[in-house]
Amino acid sequence: MNLTRRAALAALSVTTLALTAACGSGASSSGGGADISVGLALSTLNNPYFVELKQGAEEAAAELGVKLTVVDAQNDATNQVNQVQTFTTQGVKAIIINPVDSKQAGPAAKAAENASIPLIAVDRTVDDGKVASEVTSDNVQGGSLAAIELGRATSGGVVHLQGIPGASATRDRGFGFEQGLNSGAIKVVASQPADFDRAKGLDVTTNLLQSNPDLKGVFADNDEMALGAIKALGDRAGKDVHVVGFDGTPDGIKAVEDGTMAATIAQQPKVLGRQAVEQAVKAAKGETVQQVVSVEVKVVTKKNVAEFKK
Amino acid sequence: MAELLRAEGITKRFTGALALDGVDFAVNSGEVHVLLGENGAGKSTLVKVLAGVYRPDSGSVRVADGVNLAVIYQELTLVPELSVAENLFLGRPPRRFGVVDRARMLRDAVGLLARVGLRVDPATPVKELGIAQQQMVEIARALDLNAGVLVLDEPTAVLTDTETDRLLEIMAEIRDQGVGLVFITHHLDEIRRIADRVTVLRDGRSVGVLPAGSSVEQMIELMVGRAISEQYPRRSQEPGDVLLKVDSLTRDGRFTDVSFEVRAGEVVGIAGLVGAGRTEVVRAAFGVDHYDSGHVEVAGRRLPGGDVRAAMRAGLGLVPEDRKGQGLVLTSSVGENLGLVTLRSATRAGIVDRKRQRRHADEMATALRVKTSGLDQEVRELSGGNQQKVVIGKWLLADPRVLVLDEPTRGVDVGAKVEIYELINRMTAAGRAVLLVSSDLPEVIGMSDRIVVMAHGRVAGELPARGTTQDEVMALAVQEFSA
Amino acid sequence: MTTATARTGVDARKILSENGALGGLVVLVVALSILAPTFLSTQNLINVGVQAAVVAVLAFGSTFVIVSGGIDLSVGSVAALSAMVGAWSSAEAGLPGPVALLLGLATGVAAGLINGAMVSFGRLPAFIATLAMLSIARGLTLVVSQGTPLATPDVVTFLGSNLVPQVPLPLLIMLVFFGITGFVLSRTYAGRSMYAIGGNEEAARLSGIDVRRQKLVIYALSGLFAAVAGMLLAGRLASAGPQAAVGYELDAIAAVVIGGASLSGGVGRAFGTLVGALVLAVLRNGLNQLQVSPFWQQVVIGVVIALAVLLDTLRRRSR
């Protein structure tokens, strides 16, 4: 089964590559960096969050007048290594990697290092390899903030909807969430995976409601699952059950505005993308780069939601 | 004469059928022991019990020390994608330093094939061989096992006379070397020629053991429980209009300039050796394969080449020679298979009239005396001869204007053959026509009105059936053409 | 009275012996009722039905394909694309909801027809043709959506909600499609030719079945069913997501095979597929209720799939 899946993903990524190429992604040249081209290897585009990250990167590239090539690994780490290797042979001056998994990005980093092309990690770190700059927002901190916010909204039993088991975002956010729990009156009564998927978030929450009818809150590792949970809760969402998501996607922000979602932890994917390109261009020009760029995560609640609407 | 194998009180029950009921059976060294019985009598089941494929519900099989058993099953067991040589040595290829020794395999294969008189390149994939040639490969493989007991389940059903002669010679040879042979056939003349004794099965019971030299009448009587007055009950009549016209049909490398006509009310036989191109011609005429030049007309309307459905609409039907590969849907039931050709005509607005389909299937199963536990039985569970009846039955139900029968009575017992012949008579009496391709010369001569003889992909000549001898047909069939 | 009871007893045993997977489902339900006190409530059973609906409808479509000896790997992607086209047509193009719904369904049929054409006229192996479509349809979903979820029109959202309290439409739609599938398979020309083509394509052709045209029909049906499943999925969420239904083709195939169909063709039934889809849904529901660790859940699902098919194989062999 896994083999099939892999074959499928490989075929998928070929098409996606073709599409990306077909639609064009970089900016036309204007200004000083005309001959600089930068590669951006994304983990996936199957998620609005990364689409925004890509937009931020594209905007920055257009402003700086560099050529940006974007590829999508379809969440397959092996695939991503291949894509980074391809970049090294295409004469890009800097590579931005958004690792599928921090722990599996080593070979990709190695490929860039061998070709003496500076590597910038965005959104997720590269655990084992040399990077010129890391542009991330702190997932662990975000998890803790979520726990604190949920504790502020409610008290009693809550469930934790986890992302894909073993994925780095699942690990980090879950870890932060557990840590943040110490400070509140909430207690986790169930932790179940819903694979970052909205439909699964709906089903899993429905099922957990059966065994935990007097649930008080839900924390989901991303907004998609949180929105599924809200669907499952129906009228109860925002009234006697409070849901906290993560990512601050447009749909998530809208749910906060509507009052069905108590809060979401907004990363700023556009800022991440923009900063990454800025660092990449610096590195390409041989200027000094900032080793760690920490982009703030923000707690979005009904009070400040207006700031986040686009 | 030492006894090599003894089975006692063998009983085997399948859901819905008692296939064997307390059968005793023994094989001695240096004898050919024939198993005779109607389709579905239990012969193949007994073979599979002897070989250990089936565990009997009761009874025992004892084999003398050091004696091994080789079996040629009724259904071919070759791997179509592999070459002749690879099939011959399947599971036991000659090795050298642990790797398959291809050169030696091909060399040994040539010798084995020569022994059975099969002239093909051992590197040919088996799927490219005709069914008779495949059978010879099976035989060659079994011979090479040098078994003490060799079981042959209807090997001659798909063979022509020459090949059958060769096989019977080989059988006599190894019998004289002390091998015990079990031989199943529906051709009673073969029994006369080779059998040392005959065990007759009927409805799963052993109803008698006959000595060598028993008369054909005796065997039939014991086997079907009644005498058969006429083996080929052909009733000819005045031919009508031309229904099928094959004109200068040519497919490069396969057949050349083949022309013949079949008229309403006629049975035209096509005789010839294996490889003469008979099956190729009728397949092309029916639109299964393409042809390069010439044309085919049904009742004056010209058929587009390579279009089975157009041929069917014009009123042509074809019962293919390979029942397992081309005739039957083995995963479906007897009823489904019988209704396959009439599926379209039984459909209104996309919905099949299942009641009507079942009624017709039921009538046909009864008419052909298909031995089955019911229309819902999977067709793969039927005995070989009964499967063959199903293939014929589905076409008879469609009642085509011209029905081409390619080796229709292969594996069918003597009694059931007569029933099929009667159905052919009924068709021609109703103004239909039949084209009968058969390697069974007495059948072609006995059931046809005219015989077209083919050799090397050409029509070698045409003979009236009445009064023609087998020798006359053979004389044409072996004719050489100057290229 | 006594005779009546006796007869139902016999019937139940007959049904069980003819459907190995049903036995598996019963075992699963009994085990979960004992282990999880909340499992056997009416509400939860309704939930299971709703959760089975999407995969069941996909799997019904796949049953046609698998019975005819093919495979359709594209159903998950086609479901997502159809729902996305529907959502886009109303949310972005401003078309009326019902029109958008029809456009979405037409998208599924079109994708299926292309699959069918690649298989029958292009002579591509079904595995490859539909693998290509898996990729194409998912890619197009991304193109149409620009990577973000779109709100579904009201008709679609209605499909995913309750008809009246306690009576969810997805459950009803699943049952309706179960009926349609059973009818198509057993009563129609298309259905009967699926068995013939899957059992022996050459014999089907020589019996006058237009194999190539039937394959178009078969894959188009699969595409249509995928589109319906996509609408159900999107309707339940009131939103069509670019990442919806990823990997669902494998669930659909698993459901069909658990239901007793053979991947080599010629064998398979609507009822079996329904049971197969329910087995998967019951299992996922139960795992949540028992709060099995995420790492173990996939192991358990794999083991149950293998056991369910094994049970069926053993039953067949014992005959």
Ligand SMILES: Nc1ncnc2c1ncn2[C@@H]1O[C@H](COP(=O)(O)OP(=O)(O)OP(=O)(O)O)[C@@H](O)[C@H]1O
């Ligand atoms: N696997 C099976 N399942 C159910 N019934 C079976 C099975 N195999 C054989 N039978 C039945 O057992 C009976 C004997 O079949 P068998 O194949 O032994 O006949 P046979 O004597 O070899 O006939 P033929 O001359 O047609 O080859 C038949 O009625 C057949 O339908």
Ligand SMILES: [Mg+2]
């Ligand atoms: Mg037999």
